[in-house]
Amino acid sequence: MKQTARALPRLGNADIAELTDWRRLLHRHPEVSGEEAETARRVAAVLRATGPDRIVTGLGGHGVAAIYEGAAPGPRVLLRCELDALPIEERSDAAHRSTVPGKGHLCGHDGHMAMIAAMARLLGRTRPARGAVILMFQPAEEDGSGAARVISDPGFADLRPDFAFAIHNMPGMPLGHVALAAGPSACASRGMRLRLTGRTAHASQPETGLSPMPALAHLMPALTALGQGDPINDPGFALATVTHARLGTPAFGIAPGEADLFVTLRSLTDDRMERLIAEAESLVREAAAGAGLEADISYEDVFVTTTSDAGAVAIAVRALDRLGVSHGPGPLPMRPSEDFGRFGTGAALAFLLLGAGEDRPALHNPDYDFPDDLIPVGATIFSALIEEILGYAHA
Structure with a gap:
């Protein structure tokens, strides 16, 4: 499965600064499940600037997907993040705090979008050697309705992946540490x-x-x-x-x-x-x-239960070991639920938790904020996963 071309793309300092600013823009303008129209518009604009082979909008409501084709036939790998915020009033003194009363990005979905937007930049510059990468910005994760609507949307029919990966930040774990394990990951x-x-x-x-x-x-x-x-x-x-x-x-x-x-x-x-x-x-x-x-x-x-496939987890372990990223089962399986599980129908799926810091407020707390330092970390992990499965066509 590994390719001989092993040039791992990297984000530059300007990339990280721009992605951080974009993440904070999203944070200031949260939209809850089913209402993500403006967020989807911002996402589509960022994706178009990277020159994907195709963009699909309106998936399952406000979902957006960008497809980056490799030079040769091969597996299709889906990387997924979420568009929606929470109906919770944010309590923060940050300059980028929510401007929408009663709504806030208090689960880190703004940061997840920034990590996938980083992948769009990297894939726009360096296509995979084979197969295709699908960057999925999924709507309505928080109420459990989004993934089912995306999968049943006719526009998703020719996007169905062979592999699917998602990263979710997790306060209480050391910054940058990854939790993953085969079997049930989320209830x-x-x-x-x-x-x-x-x-x-x-x-x-x-x-x-x-x-x-x-x-x-x-x-x-x-x-x-x-x-x-x-x-x-x-x-x-x-x-x-x-x-x-x-x-x-x-x-x-x-x-x-x-x-x-x-x-x-x-x-x-x-x-x-x-x-x-x-x-x-x-x-x-x-x-x-x-x-x-x-x-x-x-x-x-x-x-539904989110179940990580043993083969997909093994690929992720190889990628993390090559990067020197610490990992283990951590808090998996976890009691919270995750809409990502539905993408496991017909695909080898792996769900990764990425440590957001041991002293950071918990998810859904009114003072939670995604740590920007995780944007390049998540992008590097996603890049290594793509390299393990598809390789890169050129440096």
Whole structure:
């Protein structure tokens, strides 16, 4: 699989300065899942300047892909980043802090885009020796809908890769250290939305109505108890987390007639998720029937397990060893979910965590900010992966 031409492209100081400025521009103008139109426009403009063989826009909503063809036939390698920010108010004194109230790039997707934009510069100057590289800027990762929409988009049909790689920054790990391991890397999860409907009554005559309060009070601990407490690397791992509850209307004269409950279901494997769903739905139906209530169940934020292929991980290990980058399994598998897993259908996939510093605020914290020093580090790792699989046509 290795090629004889082994000239690894490097970013110059001017590249790094410009990419850092661009990352901070994105940080100042965050757009959440499904609303990334301006971010996608900025991405497409940056990509066009590198002279790709083709650009595809509007993938699965606002997704953008740039394709760089090699000189000879060969594998197709997809490198993926995310466009979307979070609906969280940023608390920062940085000059490049968010200018959009209630929204912020507090997961580092702005930095991931900068790393892939760096790859666009390098590939524009030095094509792979064979095959093709697909730079994928995916929409709507945070709510779990983006990858599925991209993959089902007709425009993705001729982009389907043989290999897929993604890097996600991870605070709490030493800066520049990489965590990777074959097998499940990130959990499956989904948001379970419950609506229990009975009948309102006057608060002085609650017996004339049908309150969902007893069923709601029963379901919160009962659903939570479905989590088996297994260690995260056990295939039986399951977790159910109550994230929101609402009972009736905020009034003193009305006995409630409806209730809402949000529960996040989480598992290491997709098979375990199917069993967890069945267990949770059975509890809900039983509680509703016992109380004479109607129950409606729906799901949002659906993530499948992200599973790293042993062969793709071995390629990444070779690349990291050649670069002298420290690596190990680290916190993998991890409880959080990652939309990247869907790109593993038909492709050998590897998901890498890149240390963002041991003392940096955690992801999704209101004061988190991506460390700019990781932009050239991530680009160098991606370049080494391409070299391992496709080689470079010239220095």
